[in-house]
Amino acid sequence: MSLLTVEELGKTYNSGTKVLKNVSFKVEAGEFVSIIGPSGAGKSTLLRCINRMVEIDEGKVHFDHFDVGNLNKKDLRLLRTNIGMIFQHYNLVPRLSVIENVLHGRLGYKTTLQGVLGKFTELEKERAFFLLKKLGIEEHAYKRCDQLSGGQQQRVGIARSLIQEPKIILCDEPIASLDPNASKVIMDHLKSITLELNITCIVNLHQVEIARSYSDRIIGLKKGEVVFDGPSHRLTTDNIDIIYGTENRETRELITV
Numbered sequence: 001m002s003l004l005t006v007e008e009l010g011k012t013y014n015s016g017t018k019v020l021k022n023v024s025f026k027v028e029a030g031e032f033v034s035i036i037g038p039s040g041a042g043k044s045t046l047l048r049c050i051n052r053m054v055e056i057d058e059g060k061v062h063f064d065h066f067d068v069g070n071l072n073k074k075d076l077r078l079l080r081t082n083i084g085m086i087f088q089h090y091n092l093v094p095r096l097s098v099i100e101n102v103l104h105g106r107l108g109y110k111t112t113l114q115g116v117l118g119k120f121t122e123l124e125k126e127r128a129f130f131l132l133k134k135l136g137i138e139e140h141a142y143k144r145c146d147q148l149s150g151g152q153q154q155r156v157g158i159a160r161s162l163i164q165e166p167k168i169i170l171c172d173e174p175i176a177s178l179d180p181n182a183s184k185v186i187m188d189h190l191k192s193i194t195l196e197l198n199i200t201c202i203v204n205l206h207q208v209e210i211a212r213s214y215s216d217r218i219i220g221l222k223k224g225e226v227v228f229d230g231p232s233h234r235l236t237t238d239n240i241d242i243i244y245g246t247e248n249r250e251t252r253e254l255i256t257v
C-alpha cells in the first residue's frame, strides 16, 4: 500500500468555486515530490487536505493507516504528529529561542500541562541539538528566532518538523521568501535530510527549475486539476506550457530564471 493515496479529491470553499476537482495520485514512502502550478491552482489547498487543516468535501485521502476524512479527535491529533509542515513564513514564535521553537515540534506528544510547563526529556533536547547541528545552525540555539535570517529561520522550521518524527513533511512554498542562495541551502537540506531519515516529502513550488532538479516526481496542477504527473526528467516545455498556460509564458520564464 502507498504511504499516501489521494482519490478523486474535491474541495469547494464557501465562495462556491470548486478549487480541487477529481484530484488523484499516490505517493510512495521515501519519494520527493514537487507540486507546481500557477497561483490559485489549489496547491496549498491540496496540502491542507492531506493534514485536514481544511475539510475534505469529496473523495478520499488515505495516509498511512488513516482515512483522513473520517477521524475522531484523538486520531486527528495522531495524524498530525505523523505529518510535518513547513511554511513560507516559517510560523515560528519570534520571541522564543531557536531551541524552544524546535522543541515545540514535540507538543503533539505531550499533555497540555507538560506543554505549558515546557517539560521536555533529555532525549528530546539531544535530538533537537542533533537536528540543529545537521542543519548547520547549532551555534544559534539560544538566540531568539527573530534575530535570525530568513534562511536560518526556515532551517529552524525544518528542525521543528523533523523532531516530530513525521513519516512525511509537507512544505508549502518553503523558499518563496528567500534569495537564490538561501533557497539552495534550504532545498539541499530538505533533500539530504529527508533521504537520510527516510522521510517522504511533498513540496509546493513556484520555481519550475528547482522542482525539476530536486524532485523524483512532479505533479502539475491547473485550476484544481492534475494536468501532469510524472518523473521530473519527463516534464517537457510543452507540459510546462499546459500547466501554466501559454499566455503566462513570459511570467513563467521570469519566475524560473
Ligand SMILES: Nc1ncnc2c1ncn2[C@@H]1O[C@H](COP(=O)(O)OP(=O)(O)OP(=O)(O)O)[C@@H](O)[C@H]1O
Pocket (backbone or CB within 6 Å): 013, 014, 015, 019, 037, 038, 039, 040, 041, 042, 043, 044, 045, 046
Ligand atoms: N480559506 C479559503 N476560503 C475561500 N477560498 C479560498 C481559501 N483558501 C483558498 N481559497 C481559494 O482557492 C483557490 C486555490 O487557492 P490555493 O491557495 O490553494 O492556491 P495555490 O495554488 O496555493 O496558490 P498560490 O500559488 O498563490 O499559493 C484560490 O482561488 C483561492 O482564492
Ligand SMILES: [Mg+2]
Pocket (backbone or CB within 6 Å): 043, 044, 045, 172, 204
Ligand atoms: Mg499556495
